[in-house]
Amino acid sequence: MNASAPTVSAARTARLVGDLATSRPTYRALADALRLAVADGRIPAGTRLPSERDLTGPLGVSRTTVTRAYDVLRETGYLTSRRGSGSVATLPAGTLRRGTGGLFPADVADGVIDLTCAATRAPAGVVEAYERAVARLPAYLCGAGYLTHGVPDLREAIAQRYRDRGLPTSADDVLVTSGAVAGLGVVVRALLRPGDRVVVEDPSYPNTVDALRAAGARLRPLVVDPDGWDVEEAERTLTAAAGRAAVLIPDFHNPTGALMPDEQRARLAHRLRTTGTTPVVDESIVEVDLDGGAAVLPFAAHAPEAVSIGSSSKSHWGGLRTGWVRAPRGALRSLVEARVSGDLGAPVLEQLVLAELMQRSPGLTAERRTDLVASRTALAEALAAELPDVRFRVPRGGLSLWCELPVGLSSTALTAAAEDEGLLVAAGPRFAVEGGLDRWLRLPHPLPPATMTEAVRRLARAAERVRSGRAAPGPARVARPGRPLVA
Ligand SMILES: Cc1ncc(COP(=O)(O)O)c(C=O)c1O
Structure with a gap:
């Protein structure tokens, strides 16, 4: 066996x-x-x-x-x-396997609503932050500009943010990268060898699954239910897999939006430790806490051996292309060594910009939070009005609703028909580790309320066409290799 x-x-x-x-x-x-x-x-x-x-x-x-x-x-x-x-x-031959190739925002024509990307435009104040950063740049110009660990002020600001969240951290534990995906790449190079077993949540962020596969990992899915983790089942999965690493998104999980409670973090941390599995924790979305509530400790506060990955893409702006890795005590050196085979540092100016932005607001600005709540409300209300048989929970945070379609309505067919209505959205199977999830649809809400309402109108028209058999069947039209899903 x-x-x-x-x-x-x-x-x-x-x-x-x-x-x-x-x-x-x-x-x-x-x-x-x-x-x-x-x-x-x-x-x-x-x-x-x-x-x-x-x-x-x-x-x-x-x-x-x-x-x-x-x-x-x-x-x-x-x-x-x-x-x-x-x-x-098993999935029978001909069933939708895990989707590949989402939709690439740059290709969007005028009038098309793009909901393939769960990320927002830049908040107010970015231009001013660039201006202040440019004023600080001369101090760096006498050096070569290869800051393999990161700009010291930014590393300190990131460490301070962890301390504020209840996790003692020094700037020496932080490595600045060109975003969270790049950070995951560093961790994968440092930690994994081809053939290693890696536990990964199912559903999960597609680029994570792709990166692990590309590294030759043998993936073991850990199921996340629409309302979060079945912790007993997760413990069993971790024990059975005895993996080298487990990649988790416990803070407003993408795509479900679930937030793992402290008690579950403690239990999973214990099981990870006893099975010798290194937790790799993607905290890219942690700052998108829209409703607020009881504070939850960073996963690494329960699991000191955890490697945490962070990003400014959701808290500030994706265009900064700046993220980080927080290493367990004494482990930064091996991460830096793994990093330099991929790149030699993130751009100095963007790091200075993020340090400026974090000084004023370490997480989401109040204005951005208000906007995202209004967009989420518009999305939820439009779904209730236009597609009442679509079920979803409104999570406390994150940038999407993870929607369960009624039996018989395929997410793949729906997204293909939606494209004809001028709406781009990624189907459920894109988030699966192996396949399935064709009754699920991720609907991000990064756009203004009126656009979200219009998006749902288009989705409802697409659903009507699929149900009445007037839409071309989805699977044949959906594969778009080379057009990655971004966020
Ligand atoms: C869980 C998760 N990790 C990473 C990313 C991408 O992060 P970055 O833009 O910092 O590379 C996203 C974006 O959606 C995400 O949801």
Whole structure:
């Protein structure tokens, strides 16, 4: 038996299946529920299902019922069973695999609304910050400008921000990079070798999944539910994977927006430690705390061995292309060594600009927060009015709503039809580690309220065309290699 294969517990499987009371034979209802869970990515392809015997208790059905349901799944391509490996969830040939190639904002024609990117325009004050930074530049011009660790004032401002959040940090622990994705690249080079097992959340930020794959990592999905982490299941996944690293987005997770509570952080930190797995924590979105609430400690406050990755793209502006890595005590040197094989430092001027901006507002400005809340409200209200059968939660923070489409409405088909209506949006499978999630759609809300309302009108028209069979089927039109999803 492959001990490291991801598994799903019988208890969680029963929760996913839900109530089986139905007019159909029970085994059929069970097979349908499991098929939907696999197709949706709630049981990711490659996950070993509980044994037939183990499932009978939590489901309250006979072994024959489970056996017949598993037979149906095997016949329809959703399950393979091999001696020694148990029964493993699969996606039938022809099912949408993980989407590639989102949509590239630069290609947008006039009048098209682009919601492929969960990032905002620059806040007020950026030009003034550039002016002040230019005034400080001469002090750096007598040096070569290769600041492999980063501009000292910025490193100190970043360290101060961690201290403010309750995590003792010195500027010596901080490495400035050209954004969080570049920071992840440094961490991947420093930490991983081809073939290493890496746990990654499912769904997750697509560029993270791509970067890990490109590094030759063997990915083990850790499922994030629409409302957050099933911590018992996550602990099981971490134990089964015994991975080299686990990449987590606990602060307004992209795409669900979920915020991991402290108690869950502490439990997962403990399990990561006992399994020898290094936590790699992407905190790019932590400052987009729109509603506020009880403060949550940085993950590294629970896991001193964690490597944290940060970014100014969401808190200030993506055009600064500035982010950072916070290393565990004494580990910065190995990160700097890994960094120089990719680049020799981030631009000095942009680092000075960010230091200026952080001095005035370390996170989101009040004005930006008000704008984002208004856009989110417009999006939620328009969805309720125009697409009432689309379900979503409004998370405390983040830049998107993670929407569940009604059964039968494919996210891929919908996004393809939306493009014809002048709306660009990334389909659910783009966020999957392996495949599935075609009943999910990420709707970012970075644009003004009136634009968000219009976007939903276009989406509703697209949904109407898909439902009435007037739209071209999605999968054939959707692959756009080479057009990356940005944020
Ligand atoms: C989780 C996550 N990480 C990284 C990024 C990109 O960060 P950067 O612009 O700093 O490279 C994003 C942008 O959406 C993100 O959501």
